[in-house]
Amino acid sequence: MNTNIYDQYQENKRFVSVDCVIFGYEEEKLKLLVFQRAIEPAKGEWSLLGGWVNHNESTEDAARRVLNKLTGLQDIFLEQVHTFSDPERDPGGSVITVEYYALIKIDEKASNLLEDYGAKWYTLEELPPLIFDHNILVEKALERLRLRSSYEIIGRKLLPEKFTITRLRNLYDQIFQKQFDPGNFRKKILSLKVLERLEEKDMSESKKGAYYFKFKPKQEGEFNHPIFKRSI
Amino acid sequence: MNTNIYDQYQENKRFVSVDCVIFGYEEEKLKLLVFQRAIEPAKGEWSLLGGWVNHNESTEDAARRVLNKLTGLQDIFLEQVHTFSDPERDPGGSVITVEYYALIKIDEKASNLLEDYGAKWYTLEELPPLIFDHNILVEKALERLRLRSSYEIIGRKLLPEKFTITRLRNLYDQIFQKQFDPGNFRKKILSLKVLERLEEKDMSESKKGAYYFKFKPKQEGEFNHPIFKRSI
DNA sequence: AATATAAAAGTATTATTTACTTTTAAAGCA
DNA sequence: TGCTTTAAAAGTAAATAATACTTTTATATT
DSSP: OOOOTTGGGGGGOBEEEEEEEEEEEETTEEEEEEEEOOSSSSTTSEEOEEEEOOTTOOHHHHHHHHHHHHHOOSSOEEEEEEEEOOTTSSTTSOEEEEEEEEEOOGGGSOHHHHHHTTEEEEETTTOOOOSTTHHHHHHHHHHHHHHHHTTSOOOTTTSOSSBOHHHHHHHHHHHHTSOOOHHHHHHHHHHTTOEEEEEEEEOSSOSSOEEEEEEOOOOTTOOOSOSOTTOO | OOOOTTGGGGGGOBEEEEEEEEEEEETTEEEEEEEEOOSSSSTTSEEOEEEEOOTTOOHHHHHHHHHHHHHOOSSOEEEEEEEEOOTTSSTTSOEEEEEEEEEOOGGGSOHHHHHHTTEEEEETTTOOOOSTTHHHHHHHHHHHHHHHHTTSOOOTTTSOSSBOHHHHHHHHHHHHTSOOOHHHHHHHHHHTTOEEEEEEEEOSSOSSOEEEEEEOOOOTTOOOSOSOTTOO
16 A cells, blocks of 8 residues: 555545446437346345445546446446435445446447346336436436537447438437437438448338448547537 | 444545635636645645545535635535546545535625635636646536536626626626627527516616616526527 | 717528428339 | 339428627716
8 A cells, every 4th residue: 555645534534436327229229227236235126337446546447447347348438427425325324426327339248247247228218216316326327418419429339330310310319308300300410520421221221221321530629519409 | 433334345445525616706807716725745836625525424515614614605506517536636645536616706705714725816817727637627617617607697606686788798708718799698698588677777887877687586497408509 | 969988779691490391212012 | 014102311491599790879978
């Protein structure tokens, strides 16, 4: 252990954890990965993925560590959401938790790993009651995901390499829980010039077929303004 | 000390602090309150207001406690910004800090209290280098203040009871570091119907005089959409 | 009474959003 | 072969909002 000038304040040390709201997209549905809690209190109940923040580790590193242990994935999109610190929030003791949300492609994960952990994907509507304040954390993560999605076109981490505009629109329908107008959505998205049209078409959804698109490489400072004035 | 089911994880306990970016508005300038640090390391250097998070206290309570000790104010607007946790961020030891920004009326504070703490108001341009990552915290707080100001009309906590539209516009000019068009700003603000015009005029700035306005009581769910499409 | 000032109101142009309708490409039949 | 069906893709017209201005107004000062 390295010397620490704050050792005189040992009294003030606190339990700090991270909790991850894991979003995925599959079968035209935005889904959320939840776990059966492995330790007391509330052992066996549904919970977000969490873990202690180790010494000499940032909270983001801690979140990546627990996510990697679980999914085997290395390059996961993470955004910090909020820190919850009500001393009563966890009946097991006063724990400060830093919340992140993660976006992952569902087909990428090693599903056998997930089963070992008693994990399960739920749609937003089917989500069961979670332990402690975790349902509030989910709400907060969803708010933040919506905010982000209204400033940039999200999907790089949720959709496969190539996808149709209809599929992207469906993702946005799911995130905002509303129906975007197909024509207007297409017009708006294409006007942003962040997608590149491929020559290949997806013929499974219509007779005419829908062009596949992929994301152009990310530009610096691409999105400074809200994209949709009234999406939220 | 109450019993704690997590006692077996004592090893994992961490130092947790709060840091406050304190915004005020005075003489047509957005200002920031900074302090001469009272403890080692970097004792005497400019720093944000901070403090340890005590047991049985939320981070927001901790922020209110240090702000109240300093200013005597009870009802301070606070918004949580971000949690910084790089183990190397504080050379004195690995400390996780939860950042808040506060909005206060400069004339309200007991300035003698401030002097005891070696505090000083700086404009954004004049802000000196701060310790550790505190300049980054300031940037982050400013970003968050801008985001909030683009979703609701801020000023309840920064302006006096009654104020002119010009004064509110000047505050927005300061926050976004740009010049809003006087006519268009007025039109936009009044269309939101959050201000109430008083009969009294401020005659100090023009021959015609400018009506004073005050905020109407806050409505629930008033602002769901960005107010200014391109303010950021 | 004339002048000067910034407030307040007004206006015209352009851009964006919204709610639609029409056309199109290709598959699957008759 | 050519008719039908489908959702994609393109197009359109009206309403709303943003922007860059100009004009009018109320009142203290000269």
